[in-house]
Structures are given as C-alpha cells and as structure tokens.
Amino acid sequence: MQASDAAPVVVDGVVKQYGRRTVLDRVSLDVPPGITGLVGPNGAGKSTLVRAMLGLVRLAAGSVRVFGLDPVTSPRQVRQLVGVVPEDECTVPGLAAVEMVRYAARLSGLPSVEALRRAHEVLDWCDAGQERYRPVETLSVGMRQKVAFAAAIVHDPQLVILDEPTNGLDPIERRAMLGRLQTLARRHGKTVFVSTHVLPDVEAICDHVIVLAGGRVRLAGSIESLTRPAAAETRLEGTGPLDDLAERLRRAGLAARVADPRGIVFPTPDAAGIAAVWGAATAAGVAVSSLAGTHRPLEEVFMQAIATSQEPGHAAA
Amino acid sequence: MPLHDVGYRGWTGRRRGPGQAIGVIMTTGIRLAWTSRWLRRALLFAWSPALFFAASFFAFEQAIDEGRLSSMRDGARMGRNLDGVGMLGTVLADTLGRQSGADAPKTEEEEIAQTRRLVWSRLLLAFVRAPQAVLLAVVVGLIAPALISRDLRAKAWLIYFTRPVSRLEYILGKGLVLAVIIAGITMLPGLALWLMGVLVSPSVWVAVATWDLPLKVIASSIVLMVPTALLALAYSSLTAESRIASFAWFATWAACWIAHSSLTTADMMAVANDPAARVDRDPSGSLWGDFDAALGGADRPPPRKVRWFAKAAGLDPAIDPWAWISPYHSLGVMQGWVFGIERRPQAILPPLVALVTLSVISIVILWRRVDAPARA
Numbered sequence: 249m250q251a252s253d254a255a256p257v258v259v260d261g262v263v264k265q266y267g268r269r270t271v272l273d274r275v276s277l278d279v280p281p282g283i284t285g286l287v288g289p290n291g292a293g294k295s296t297l298v299r300a301m302l303g304l305v306r307l308a309a310g311s312v313r314v315f316g317l318d319p320v321t322s323p324r325q326v327r328q329l330v331g332v333v334p335e336d337e338c339t340v341p342g343l344a345a346v347e348m349v350r351y352a353a354r355l356s357g358l359p360s361v362e363a364l365r366r367a368h369e370v371l372d373w374c375d376a377g378q379e380r381y382r383p384v385e386t387l388s389v390g391m392r393q394k395v396a397f398a399a400a401i402v403h404d405p406q407l408v409i410l411d412e413p414t415n416g417l418d419p420i421e422r423r424a425m426l427g428r429l430q431t432l433a434r435r436h437g438k439t440v441f442v443s444t445h446v447l448p449d450v451e452a453i454c455d456h457v458i459v460l461a462g463g464r465v466r467l468a469g470s471i472e473s474l475t476r477p478a479a480a481e482t483r484l485e486g487t488g489p490l491d492d493l494a495e496r497l498r499r500a501g502l503a504a505r506v507a508d509p510r511g512i513v514f515p516t517p518d519a520a521g522i523a524a525v526w527g528a529a530t531a532a533g534v535a536v537s538s539l540a541g542t543h544r545p546l547e548e549v550f551m552q553a554i555a556t557s558q559e560p561g562h563a564a565a
Numbered sequence: 566m567p568l569h570d571v572g573y574r575g576w577t578g579r580r581r582g583p584g585q586a587i588g589v590i591m592t593t594g595i596r597l598a599w600t601s602r603w604l605r606r607a608l609l610f611a612w613s614p615a616l617f618f619a620a621s622f623f624a625f626e627q628a629i630d631e632g633r634l635s636s637m638r639d640g641a642r643m644g645r646n647l648d649g650v651g652m653l654g655t656v657l658a659d660t661l662g663r664q665s666g667a668d669a670p671k672t673e674e675e676e677i678a679q680t681r682r683l684v685w686s687r688l689l690l691a692f693v694r695a696p697q698a699v700l701l702a703v704v705v706g707l708i709a710p711a712l713i714s715r716d717l718r719a720k721a722w723l724i725y726f727t728r729p730v731s732r733l734e735y736i737l738g739k740g741l742v743l744a745v746i747i748a749g750i751t752m753l754p755g756l757a758l759w760l761m762g763v764l765v766s767p768s769v770w771v772a773v774a775t776w777d778l779p780l781k782v783i784a785s786s787i788v789l790m791v792p793t794a795l796l797a798l799a800y801s802s803l804t805a806e807s808r809i810a811s812f813a814w815f816a817t818w819a820a821c822w823i824a825h826s827s828l829t830t831a832d833m834m835a836v837a838n839d840p841a842a843r844v845d846r847d848p849s850g851s852l853w854g855d856f857d858a859a860l861g862g863a864d865r866p867p868p869r870k871v872r873w874f875a876k877a878a879g880l881d882p883a884i885d886p887w888a889w890i891s892p893y894h895s896l897g898v899m900q901g902w903v904f905g906i907e908r909r910p911q912a913i914l915p916p917l918v919a920l921v922t923l924s925v926i927s928i929v930i931l932w933r934r935v936d937a938p939a940r941a
Contacts, residue, residue, distance in 0.1 A: 324729040332727040338720040357580030404576035
C-alpha cells in the first residue's frame with residue numbers, strides 16, 4: 249500500500265532492534281479506514297508494531313503517524329484516540345468488571361459519573377453486563393476478553409487496536425465479537441486494526457490485510473485483490489450430473505473441470521458465455537445453486553507469502 | 566441481550582485534562598488497599614500511641630491549671646527525678662531545668678507560654694519520631710510492595726500505558742496512595758494531638774501561640790513520606806512478586822537498624838575506654854548532657870525505659886554519628902530539624918545527604934522500571 253495522509257495510521261520505514269536482533273526492518277504500511285488485519289507467524293514483530301503505534305518503544309529509524317500525530321512526541325493525544333485490547337490478559341485485581349471499565353474510562357479522561365455510565369453501557373453492548381459486579385480475576389477467560397474489549401472502547405476511540413481479540417471465546421461469542429468490530433467500523437466509522445493468527449476471522453471481517461514476517465511486510469492490500477486468482481475463474485455449484493455438464497462446457501469451448509463433488513470451475517466467460525453455461529446446465533439437468541467468481545483462500549495467500557519470505561536471499565516486499 | 570441495552574453510542578463529552586489520572590490512580594489504590602483487613606487493623610492500632618501522648622498533654626495543662634509549674638521547675642533545677650509522671654516528666658525535667666540566665670522568662674505567663682511551646686514541640690516530635698515512624702514502616706511494608714508489583718504480575722501496566730497516563734502521573738498516583746496512608750499514621754494523629762492540647766488548655770488563644778506546631782507536624786510527616794514512599798515503590802517496581810519486595814523493605818529497615826546499633830555500641834565502648842574521645846564527640850562534655858543532671862547527675866545515665874523517649878524528644882544533646890546509616894534514625898534527625906530542636910549542621914547534613922541520595926536512587930529506579938515491560 250502506498251502511504252497517504254488520509255490513512256489513520258501511516259508507518260514509514262520503521263526499524264526496531266532489540267540488541268542485535270532486528271524485529272522491524274524498514275516497515276512501511278498504511279492502516280486505511282475500515283477493518284485491517286495484521287497477520288504473521290509468531291515472532292513476526294506484530295506486537296512490536298502495535299507498541300510502536302502507541303509510542304511505547306523507541307525506534308532506531310522511521311516514523312509512525314496516528315491521525316497525523318507522532319506517538320513519541322504526542323503520546324497523550326494519540327492514546328486518547330486509540331483503544332487497545334492487548335493479547336495478554338491485563339486486570340487490576342480486586343476491581344469488579346464495571347469498576348475496571350470505569351477505571352479505564354477515568355484514566356482516559358472521562359469525568360467520574362460519565363465514566364460509570366459509559367462502563368455500564370459498553371458492558372451491556374459487549375454482553376458482559378450480567379457479570380459486571382464480579383471481580384475480574386474470577387471471570388472466565390472469554391468474559392475477561394469481553395471486559396478488556398469494553399475497557400478499550402469505553403472512551404469512544406477513533407482507532408481500536410486488538411491483539412487476538414477472539415482468544416478464549418466460544419464460536420457464538422467469537423461471531424458476536426466479530427459482529428461488534430464490524431458495527432464499530434461500518435456504523436460508527438472507527439478504524440479497526442486486528443492482529444491475529446486466525447485467518448478465517450480476518451477473511452470474515454477485514455477489508456485489508458497486512459502480512460508481516462521476519463520483521464518485514466510481505467503482503468499488503470485489500471482482501472479482494474490479494475485473494476483474486478491469477479486468471480479469473482468462475483465456480484458453479486449445483487446438484488445433478490456435473491461430469492456431463494463439464495463435458496458440455498468443454499465442447500462449447502470453456503476449459504471446465506470438476507473441482508469437487510459439489511462444483512465445477514471454468515475460466516470466467518463473457519455475458520454470452522454465461523448464457524451458454526445456463527443453457528448447458530439446463531440441458532444436462534443440473535440444478536444450479538450458485539455461480540460466482542472464485543477466490544484463493546486467504547490461508548493459501550498467507551502460506552505463499554510466508555514461504556516466499558523464507559527463501560534465501562528474498563528481498564522485502 | 567438486556568432490555569436496556571442501547572447498543573454502542575459515541576461519546577462527545579469533554580475530557581479532563583492531564584493530572585486527573587493521578588487522582589484516579591490514588592483513589593483506586595487507596596480503595597483497594599483499604600480492602601485489606603490487616604491494613605485496617607494496623608491503622609487502628611497506629612492511633613493507639615496517640616492516647617498515651619494525649620494523656621501527657623492533658624497532665625501538662627492540668628499542672629498549669631493547678632499552678633504546679635513553679636514547684637516542678639524548682640524540683641527540676643534541684644535535680645529531682647520527674648520521671649515518675651512518665652513521658653511528660655522526662656520532658657519537663659529537661660525543659661524546666663534549662664530555664665535560666667538571659668533566656669529565662671520574666672513573668673509567669675511568659676514562663677507558661679515558653680514551657681508549653683517547648684513541651685508540646687517535644688511531645689509531638691517524640692510522637693511522630695518514635696512510635697509513629699516504627700508503625701509507618703510496618704504499615705508501608707503491608708501495602709507498598711503490592712502497589713506496582715501487582716500491576717506487573719497482572720500486566721495491569723498495559724491498562725495504564727496504553728492510555729493517556731504518563732510515567733510521572735503513574736508514580737505520583739501510586740506515591741500518593743502511600744502518602745495518604747502515612748498521613749493517616751503521622752499527620753492526622755499529630756494534628757489531633759495538637760487540637761486536643763488546645764481544647765484542654767485554659768484558652769483557645771493557645772492555638773495562636775502555637776500556630777506553627779501543626780505546620781511542623783505536617784512538614785515532619787512529609788519528611789517521613791517522601792523517602793519512605795519512594796524506597797517502598799522502588800522495591801515494588803523491581804519485582805512482580807510482592808513478597809520479595811516486602812522482604813526487601815523490612816530487611817532494609819532491620820539491617821540498617823542493626824548496623825546503626827552495632828556501630829553506636831562500638832562507639833560508646835570506645836568512648837568509655839577513652840574519656841578524651843568523649844569530649845571530642847560531644848561538645849557538651851557528656852553523651853547525655855544536661856539530661857543526666859536533670860535526672861540525677863551526670864554519672865548516672867537515664868533509665869533505659871526513658872532513654873528511647875529522651876532521644877525521640879530531642880533531649881539527648883549528643884550527635885548521633887551513625888544516623889545516616891539507618892533510614893529510621895536519619896528520618897528522626899530530620900524531624901528534629903523540622904521541629905527546630907536539632908540545628909547543628911554536623912548532625913543534620915549526613916542524614917540529609919543519605920536521605921536525598923536514597924530518594925534520588927529510588928526515583929531513578931522507579932523511572933526506569935515502571936514501564937519497562939512496555940518497552941521490552
């Protein structure tokens with residue numbers, strides 16, 4: 249992605265070293281409005297990048313801008329605009345859930361009464377209201393995750409950074425959490441930055457994805473562009489004699505193949521070709537349930553990027 | 566979903582400025598500390614010495630009211646042991662025994678005012694210096710070690726340093742937790758003692774005559790607060806295990822106390838074997854100075870049960886050469902200076918340097934450690 253002033257977060261040539269180990273090596277990226285996923289193997293530098301966005305680490309080179317502000321020189325202003333759900337569980341032992349969220353709100357500058365009102369409100373929205381008066385250290389892992397999320401958004405930040413937000417959540421809660429992130433981004437215009445290992449989560453909600461490996465950006469772009477196959481293909485799913493349909497399409501000049509028992513794949517035809525496909529399906533007695541362009545699974549894209557990064561002598565993307 | 570769930574709503578209110586975080590961290594810290602039953606018990610117990618001192622205030626004002634000050638002064642000048650009336654007698658013996666020459670009061674009112682001022686000062690000094698300083702070490706040892714180490718263990722530092730909270734605000738907030746509790750041990754009972762003294766005195770104008778004493782109580786409490794809170798927080802920031810920080814805290818006080826006692830004992834033995842050194846060490850010519858005379862002659866040291874009090878109240882004129890080695894004794898010297906009872910630079914400077922050094926080292930440790938996990 250090219251850096252642009254409109255992007256809420258702009259990272260430009262960032263280098264971070266711990267001793268002799270380079271954790272971030274000339275990292276440049278944008279986090280555009282919407283939901284952006286940051287994926288990468290363990291030790292890729294994801295957490296360090298998040299800390300750099302908050303001005304918590306001293307950079308050897310490069311710069312970070314969050315809404316045009318430098319987190320190193322203006323940490324207070326930046327952190328007022330940002331809400332963070334860290335990967336590590338962080339609690340204040342002895343505080344009840346609502347007290348902890350209120351504490352987070354007050355630390356972010358909300359007045360006392362407003363902080364309490366907001367704490368109740370976001371806990372309800374996060375579906376953690378029923379546990380609000382229990383000490384946080386006695387809550388289940390999933391409930392603690394929801395409380396941490398509530399604490400991150402209680403001050404209504406413009407940028408929400410989440411490190412493994414679905415850790416410890418059951419499938420229903422996981423779906424609900426992803427739904428909340430979509431609500432924040434689509435309905436309330438927040439920028440959401442999700443660092444995760446769970447590629448289906450990224451695929452489900454993210455508009456953009458950044459693949460970080462070995463301290464370098466290996467891939468960055470919209471999900472749609474990254475998962476688009478090299479040659480446009482269309483997949484037809486349906487019930488009936490798919491082999492017969494594939495044969496008919498081949499005779500019509502389309503290089504169709506049976507991909508699996510439920511569908512066949514062929515190069516995307518033009519409008520006349522699509523009409524021919526429908527005609528062939530009717531003739532073969534196939535009941536079509538879907539006809540759509542194919543895409544590469546994100547996992548395949550990710551694995552390819554990681555594999556490329558591990559090749560000797562490979563240059564940064 | 567609850568019926569009252571209003572969904573997510575933005576917030577456009579006005580945020581408080583920098584500095585609010587200090588108060589938030591402080592109040593939350595105090596509330597969490599207050600949940601400890603041991604702390605509540607210790608604080609309650611910490612007020613008990615005030616009762617004994619209150620009895621002395623009452624007895625002194627009663628003696629004035631009954632017109633017995635002159636006879637007690639005569640007794641003190643003749644070397645009568647006034648220790649029979651407890652701490653007050655010890656202070657009176659010294660105070661009244663010294664009043665002679667140009668400084669001697671001209672009228673009875675002057676004598677009463679002058680004596681009251683000195684006696685109250687010494688009682689208050691002894692109160693904040695001896696029992697309260699020891700209790701302070703215990704109470705701080707109960708709560709301070711967990712203040713930062715618990716945040717490190719529970720990774721609560723992420724809550725602070727991903728929000729608009731600076732290191733300074735965090736340290737000040739945590740420090741004020743200790744300052745408030747220390748104030749509850751030293752400042753509040755000290756002020757209560759002064760107020761009680763005013764209330765049992767014959768006139769409320771005594772409050773005007775002794776206006777500076779509450780300020781001195783506050784100042785001496787601050788002298789106690791700053792180095793102790795910084796040292797305790799520095800220990801707490803060095804480990805995620807509060808038990809280790811607690812051990813280090815108590816070990817420091819105990820080890821320094823033992824070192825001080827050993828060196829002082831060795832010194833006294835050397836002085837006993839070499840009378841010439843005695844004069845070098847103490848310009849007054851006696852390790853116990855006028856105090857010995859007031860309590861029965863220079864040859865006889867004061868009774869052991871009174872000796873701690875005599876030192877605490879600043880009646881012992883000898884300079885403690887090893888005070889700098891022990892925080893407790895250094896703080897005592899500085900409190901004596903705050904109350905105007907110790908003015909000699911050679912007595913004040915070594916403890917002052919020791920405490921300032923200790924505080925600076927603690928600040929450096931705190932500054933480097935509190936957000937170290939965030940930078941790691």
